[in-house]
Amino acid sequence: MAKMETLVTFGIYLIFLMGVGVYFYKKTTSSEDYIIGGRGLGSWVTALSAQASDMSGWLLMGLPGAVYLSGMSQIWVIVGLALGTYLNWRFVAAKLRVQTEETDTMTIPNFLSKKLGDEKGYIRIFSAMVILFFFTIYSASGLVAAGKLFESILGIDYKVAVLIGGFTIIFYTFMGGYLACCWTDFFQGGIMFFAIIVVPAVAYFHGGGIDGIEMAMQTRNISLRIFNGGGTAEILAMISSIAWGLGYFGQPHILVRFMSVKSIKELVKARRIAMIWVVISLIGAIAVGITGIAVFTSVSELNGDSEKIFIYLIAKLFNPWVGGVLLAAILSAIMSTIDSQLLVSSSTLTEDFYRYIKKDASEKEKIWTGRIGIIVISVVAYALALNPSAKVLSMVAYAWAGFGGVFGPAVLMTLYSKKLHWKSVFTGMIAGTITIILWKHLGYGEYLYEIIPAFIFNGAVIYIAEKSFFGITEKNLVKN
Numbered sequence: 001m002a003k004m005e006t007l008v009t010f011g012i013y014l015i016f017l018m019g020v021g022v023y024f025y026k027k028t029t030s031s032e033d034y035i036i037g038g039r040g041l042g043s044w045v046t047a048l049s050a051q052a053s054d055m056s057g058w059l060l061m062g063l064p065g066a067v068y069l070s071g072m073s074q075i076w077v078i079v080g081l082a083l084g085t086y087l088n089w090r091f092v093a094a095k096l097r098v099q100t101e102e103t104d105t106m107t108i109p110n111f112l113s114k115k116l117g118d119e120k121g122y123i124r125i126f127s128a129m130v131i132l133f134f135f136t137i138y139s140a141s142g143l144v145a146a147g148k149l150f151e152s153i154l155g156i157d158y159k160v161a162v163l164i165g166g167f168t169i170i171f172y173t174f175m176g177g178y179l180a181c182c183w184t185d186f187f188q189g190g191i192m193f194f195a196i197i198v199v200p201a202v203a204y205f206h207g208g209g210i211d212g213i214e215m216a217m218q219t220r221n222i223s224l225r226i227f228n229g230g231g232t233a234e235i236l237a238m239i240s241s242i243a244w245g246l247g248y249f250g251q252p253h254i255l256v257r258f259m260s261v262k263s264i265k266e267l268v269k270a271r272r273i274a275m276i277w278v279v280i281s282l283i284g285a286i287a288v289g290i291t292g293i294a295v296f297t298s299v300s301e302l303n304g305d306s307e308k309i310f311i312y313l314i315a316k317l318f319n320p321w322v323g324g325v326l327l328a329a330i331l332s333a334i335m336s337t338i339d340s341q342l343l344v345s346s347s348t349l350t351e352d353f354y355r356y357i358k359k360d361a362s363e364k365e366k367i368w369t370g371r372i373g374i375i376v377i378s379v380v381a382y383a384l385a386l387n388p389s390a391k392v393l394s395m396v397a398y399a400w401a402g403f404g405g406v407f408g409p410a411v412l413m414t415l416y417s418k419k420l421h422w423k424s425v426f427t428g429m430i431a432g433t434i435t436i437i438l439w440k441h442l443g444y445g446e447y448l449y450e451i452i453p454a455f456i457f458n459g460a461v462i463y464i465a466e467k468s469f470f471g472i473t474e475k476n477l478v479k480n
Contacts, residue, residue, distance in 0.1 A: 009324025010153065010331075014168050017184050017335070021172025024180040031366040034177035035106045035347045036260040041182060043266040047273035048189035049182040049336070050257035051281070054085070054248075056138075056337030058396045059285050060196065060330045061145050065307035067289025069299070071222040073234075074289070076241035078282035084245025085278050089271035092249060093258040095415045097267065100259045107344075108252045108407060109352045115414055116422035123426050127407070128352035130433060131252055134402035135341045136380050141395035142169075142338035143385035145307075149330050152311045162385050165334070170378050173339040174371050178260065181339045188332030193277060195329030196284030199310065200291045202317050207294025216294040233447070240449035247400045247451055250407030253340035256347075288313065346373035397449070398440060405454025406432045413462055421470035424462050432458030 028034050041049075067074045096111075105111040109127030116123065146165025151158045172180050207213060217223065248254060261267060292309040295316065302308050314326045350370040361369070409432070410425050432454045439450040 005320035006153065006324040006327065009321055010327055013324075013328040013331070017168060018171050018175075020184050020187075021175035021180045024176030024183070027179060028177045028367065030363045031350065031370070032106060033179065034367050034370055035343075035351065036256060037178040037182060039101065039260050040262050041257075041260050041266075042262055043270040044273060045182050045186045046257050046261045046266065047270040048277065049185035049340075050254055050270075051085070051274050051277050052185040052189035052192060052332065052336035053181075053253050053257070053340035054251070054278075054337070055192070055281065055333055056142055056145075056396060058141075058145075058333075059281060060192070060288070060310045060333045061148070061307045062396060063282075063285045064288040064292065064309050065305075067286050068292050068296075068306045068309045069222075071217065072226050072286070072290070073237070074241070075226055075286060076238045077244055078286060080242035080245035081282060082245075082275075082279055083242075084248040086271075086275055087245070088248035088254070089267070089274055092255070092411065092415065093261075093267045093271070094264045096255060096258045096411070097261055097264050099415060106259065107347050107351045108255060108411070109348060112410060112414055112425065113422070116420060116425055118422035118426070123422055123429070124352050126426065126429065128348045130402065130406050130429075131348045132345055132377070134399045135252075135345045136377060137384065137395055137402075138399035139338050139341045139345075139377065139381035140384035141399065142334045142341070143381055144387075144395065145334045146331065146338075147385060148305070148308060149311065149327070149334065152308060152315075153327060159386055162382060165331070166378060166382055166385075169335050169338050170342070170374060173342050174374050177367070177370070178256075178343055181343050182257075182260070184339065185336040188329075188336045189277065191325070191329045191332045192336075193281060195326045196281050196288070199313055199317070199326060200284055200287035203288070203291035203295050203313050206317055207291055212294040213290060216297045219297060220293065222293065236448050240452065243449050243452045243455075244400065246408055246455050247404030248408075249412055250403040250405070250410070251400070252344045252348075252403065252407070253337070255411070256340075256344060342374045342377060343370075345377045346370040349373035349376075401440075401449060401451035401454065402433075402436050404451045405436045405458060408455055409459035409462055413459070420462075421466060423470040424465040427465045427470075428458045428460075428462035431461040 030038070032038050063074065063077065099115060100106070100111050103111055103114045105114050109124045109131065112118075112127060113121055113124035118124065143162050143166050146169075147158050147162035150156065150161030150165050154161065154164075156164075172184060204213075207216070258267070261270065288310055292313055295313060296302055296309065299306050302312050310330060311327065314323050318326060347370060350366050350373065358365075406429050410429050413420060414425065435454040435457045436450050439445055439453055444450070444453075
């Protein structure tokens with residue numbers, strides 16, 4: 001059980017987050033405020049909130065845990081994520097900001113449907129179903145991480161720990177909506193950045209530097225080499241890791257940050273801030289896993305759970321007051337993603353389901369529909385998170401692939417095509433969804449990450465459908 005000083009520091013942080021929710025509750029007067037903050041955020045808040053919501057609990061738990069177990073072979077993940085982050089900011093951000101304002105849309109399903117001329121709303125409804133499905137899994141992964149954190153700190157039952165962590169997130173998201181999410185993510189991004197630098201630096205010297213790390217890795221038969229032989233399996237693993245970068249083009253909780261920025265002029269500065277943050281943070285996460293090997297030479301010292309390496313390093317290396325702040329960084333990583341996912345899911349329920357059914361809904365009615373949606377989705381995610389043996393990284397990987405494989409090609413081709421038939425995109429999205437589910441559940445994901453075949457198949461189906469059927473049909477109708 002954690003010392004009283006750590007609990008006090010941790011408690012103050014939780015109260016602060018809930019206070020932010022209460023503060024923005026009074027400033028949220030319309031559904032646009034609740035869903036995208038009135039399109040008025042600056043570069044710093046946009047950048048840090050986007051990256052904090054991107055990284056989630058896997059940055060400080062899942063990724064360090066994987067590195068702790070298998071070494072530097074995990075470095076290809078950060079290559080893919082850094083590259084994907086840059087390409088997303090460079091080629092998607094500005095166009096999405098402009099085109100969502102032109103179409104007067106606040107969600108990805110609504111944007112795709114309206115921009116492509118899907119008057120019956122097939123894309124809108126299907127996209128909303130995909131978002132709710134994968135975000136429920138994604139949110140559950142965050143609750144698993146929160147449960148492990150609170151269980152370690154408070155020494156309480158895992159299920160109760162999940163409930164405590166979930167309640168805090170739900171409270172400020174429910175109250176303050178998008179503005180509360182972005183501003184808490186801004187502060188949380190700063191804490192995460194501080195922790196990801198300090199913890200591995202202290203662990204490095206405590207573990208005896210490079211000599212201590214090499215000795216510990218030899219004992220556990222782990223190598224610092226990026227390649228361990230170059231066989232087919234290793235090459236596929238490397239490609240799969242880099243392919244994480246493809247996911248960025250289809251993540252609704254990240255894309256919404258581009259939609260809410262004050263103006264496209266803010267995006268250049270935001271991109272620079274985001275890239276500095278993400279590169280240093282990803283390197284830091286790798287460093288946590290590597291330096292942790294020298295401090296804890298056996299996973300049994302982590303109670304058999306490698307994903308708790310960051311928690312145990314803090315408990316061992318820092319005084320309780322500082323430990324409380326650093327542990328808050330883990331909670332920050334968890335909360336900054338779940339709050340965004342819950343909000344996007346509730347926005348989907350409001351804009352893409354409820355508003356579609358009841359077109360004359362009042363602003364107050366739409367806001368409260370979104371709030372009720374947060375509670376409903378949270379309950380389902382909580383049920384999925386009750387398994388304490390669930391791995392954060394594997395749950396995130398599946399949801400990440402789902403969004404990237406289903407929405408990535410659709411978003412890119414919609415933004416960059418002057419004329420694209422909605423049926424082509426709709427067909428491609430269905431193909432991507434089927435590929436993700438089948439590839440994963442048939443076991444092929446053990447060899448090649450499912451986002452790769454889904455992304456390729458989705459894009460190919462859109463292109464073929466447009467060139468051979470739907471696009472040609474549309475042109476003939478125009479001529480006639």
